[in-house]
Amino acid sequence: MNIDLSLRSKVILSLGVPATCLLLYWLLRNRDEEDEQDEDQQRVTTSRQTVIEIKVPSKAVGPMIGRQGANIKKLQEQTGTRICFKDDSKHDPGADRTLVIRGSTAQAQEAELLVRRTISEIPKVLTEEIQVPIKALGRIIGRNGDSIRQITRSSNTRIYIDRARDEPRDITKQVSITGSQEQIDIAKSLIQEKVNEEEIFRAKAAVMAANREQRNKQVSRPVRHTDHVQAEKHSIDPDDISKSPSPQQHVISLATHVKEWPKQEYVEVYVSSVADPNHFWVQLISSNAIHLDELVQRMSSLYNTDHYKNMSDNQYNVGDFVAALYEQDNSWYRAQVMGIEGRQLDLYFVDFGDSGYTDVNNVRLLRDDFLVLPFQAVQCCLGEVKAKGEDWTEEAVNFFEDITYTAKWKVLMAKRIGTKSTQENEVIQIVQLIDTNSDVDIHIALELIKHGFAELA
Known part of the structure; x- marks a missing residue:
């Protein structure tokens, strides 16, 4: 179909099309603005939240936060x-700290409830x-x-000790413990254990010191000589129970009657008794070890007879050499009387270096x-080292006993x-001790230094 438009129609048409477009653009623009307003309104609505502030006591702040903020993170x-x-x-x-909670009303209220419950459950912090x-x-x-x-x-407490120096050793020192009552009670019990350990150690140290003082005294007693004893052969007749001590002939000294140290560079020893690394006793491993076993057997055979069992002699003096019964093995050992109570x-057991108290009924004159x-x-001192501190600690003595296989x-x-x-x-004797029982030699002095018990002298 062929349509002929007049000039007027063409003008009207050319003017009408832009107007339509303009109207369409205006309608679309208004719609977009309404959508944007709706979105803004929605954003305003959703951004509304509840803010709650809670005062938290200063002592509860740490538990509320937790380690590296773990408690707050979990709560969020x-x-x-x-x-x-x-x-x-x-x-x-x-002062109290302010805790701020942000969230929806329901979320914030739930968080507030949990926070207040946490605060109420935190133990009351005390200082004793x-x-x-x-x-x-x-x-x-x-x-x-x-x-x-x-x-x-262990107690989860804070402990403060005033470490002022130059104070008498016989007074007490104040110790402050901060925590819950349960935590404080645990800390007090642990501290009391240490106090008890120190008292026990000092009591043992006092006994060891007294024994050392007695041993260092050169005490002599008469040796009663019997003509028929062949000393070189160490011959003893266990059946001759009629023998009795004879009058004094000569004097024997504890200091001079101990076995002499061999001339070779290294000798084998047993550590038989320890007071501390500066005062310990060894037995030299030699043929005398066999002779000592034989001697103990002969003494036991003699003193376990009815004759000696029923013998009573309470007239002992400090310095007397005696035979003493060790009831655990029913054997008799040589000893010297160091004190009478x-x-x-x-x-003092002269073949082993240890000491002990024994009833007079278990002792016979030797x-x-x-x-x-x-x-x-043989009394020895560990060379080249000294105690790390004023004196050897109980831990150091125990460690030394362990690594020397004492007794x-x-x-x-x-x-x-x-x-x-x-x-x-x-x-x-000032000695070095070396443990060669394993693939690697262990120097005892170096082990004490390595574990912090000693230092170079």
Whole structure:
């Protein structure tokens, strides 16, 4: 179909099309603006949230935050809220802190409930002060503070000890413990354990010191000589129970009757008794070890007879050499009387170096022929090292006993590097000890240094 338009129609048509487009553009633009307004209104609606502020006591702030914020993070994940403390750095450190909770009304209220419950369940923090003996502070604190840190961790408390110096050793020191009542009770019990350990150690140390003092005294007694004893052969007749001590002929000294140290560089020894690394006793491994076993058997055979069992002799003097019954194995051993307390005799066992109290009923005067064999306990001092501190600690003594196999009769190698004498002319051997029982030689002195018990002298 052919349509002819007049000039007027063409003009009208050309004007009408842009107007239509313009109208369409205006309608679409208004619609977009309405949509944008709807979205803005929706955003305004959804951005509305509840904000709750809670005052948290300063002592509850740490537990509320948790380690590296773990508690707050868990609470946020659980409730879908955002939780943080206001910056109160300019305020008093001991004042309450403000905790801010943001979220929907339901979420914020749930979080608030959980926060207040957490605060109410936090144990009340207390501070209690106790008194401990100053002499026990070293054990309570421990080497480099190890002991007090362990007590703090175990009880979950804070402990403060005033470490003022130059105070008498016989007074007490105040210790402050901060935590819940249950935590404080745990800390007090752990501290009391350390105090008890120190008291026990000091009691043992006092006994050892007294024994050392007695041993260092050069005590002599008469040796009663019997003509028919062949000393060189150590011959003893167990059946001759009619023998009795004869009058004094000569004097024997504890200091001079101990076995002499061999001339070779290294000798095999057993460590038989320990007071501390500066005072211990060894037995030299030689043919005399066999002779000592034989001697003990002969003494036991004699003193276990009815004749000697029924013998009673309470007239003992300090310095007497005696035979003493060790009831655990029913054997008799050589000893010297170092002290007398009623019916109890303080004995030093001359072949082993240890001491003990024994009732007079378990002691008999020693016959001359049992004194022929030199005493086997040789007093020694570990060379090249000294205690790390004023004196050897109980832990150091126990460690030394363990690594030297004390009284376990395991061989160590000993090298004499010197001697020293007491005021009573008793000679003490200064030695190196080496454990060669494993693939690698262990130097005992170096082990004490390695474990922090000793330092180079």
